[in-house]
Amino acid sequence: MKKWIGIGIIAVLVVVTGINIYIETSSDNSEDGMYDVSGDPNQDGAYIVSDHDRIEVGEDPPDFEVVTLEGEEVQLSDLKGKKVYLNFWATWCPPCKEEMPIMQEFYDEHQDEVEVVALNATGTERDENDVRDLIDEDGYTYPVLLDKTGDVTDTYNVFAMPTTFFIGTDGTIQKQTHIGPMDYDFMVETMNELD
Numbered sequence: 001m002k003k004w005i006g007i008g009i010i011a012v013l014v015v016v017t018g019i020n021i022y023i024e025t026s027s028d029n030s031e032d033g034m035y036d037v038s039g040d041p042n043q044d045g046a047y048i049v050s051d052h053d054r055i056e057v058g059e060d061p062p063d064f065e066v067v068t069l070e071g072e073e074v075q076l077s078d079l080k081g082k083k084v085y086l087n088f089w090a091t092w093c094p095p096c097k098e099e100m101p102i103m104q105e106f107y108d109e110h111q112d113e114v115e116v117v118a119l120n121a122t123g124t125e126r127d128e129n130d131v132r133d134l135i136d137e138d139g140y141t142y143p144v145l146l147d148k149t150g151d152v153t154d155t156y157n158v159f160a161m162p163t164t165f166f167i168g169t170d171g172t173i174q175k176q177t178h179i180g181p182m183d184y185d186f187m188v189e190t191m192n193e194l195d
Contacts, residue, residue, distance in 0.1 A: 054157060057173050061086065061165060064152045066119070069132055069144045074117075077171070083114040083194045084167040085187070088153060090121045091130045093161040099181035100140060106187045107142040114191045116142045121161065123150030168195045
């Protein structure tokens with residue numbers, strides 16, 4: 001009898017272990033369609049969200065109105081007639097922080113040729129003051145807009161940060177969306193390709 005009880009307990013443990021392994025591998029570390037792409041379990045952020053449609057080249061970007069860090073209202077459609085880099089970022093995003101000094105250098109040298117608009121996904125931040133602290137601490141001077149509700153980030157189907165949309169003077173998306181940090185040469189090349 002003891003032998004059968006022992007075999008039964010082992011069988012139950014094997015089944016439970018198998019179920020747990022199945023659940024672990026089938027979920028693929030996802031929760032609500034979010035997948036950790038950082039490779040670092042201690043890192044905040046760096047997630048992507050699946051099943052989102054992209055805004056394609058030739059389409060009009062969705063218009064929005066948000067406030068800057070200084071409290072001024074900005075509407076995207078007011079920038080029509082200018083080349084625009086619409087860059088989505090967050091303070092918890094290491095690749096964003098890597099890109100920011102390069103974007104500042106680009107802005108310093110080309111702000112008369114292209115509008116650099118850094119739209120912070122404020123709805124994903126722990127504290128809105130984190131945004132101001134980072135900008136002030138590092139001395140960034142390009143416009144920083146606050147997406148406090150996350151509606152703009154959702155509307156643009158941003159699934160990784162940083163993500164940059166390239167809008168031409170006609171108000172349409174003119175280049176393929178860039179996901180990940182941009183380097184200086186890429187920014188200049190892309191600016192020159194926009195109409």
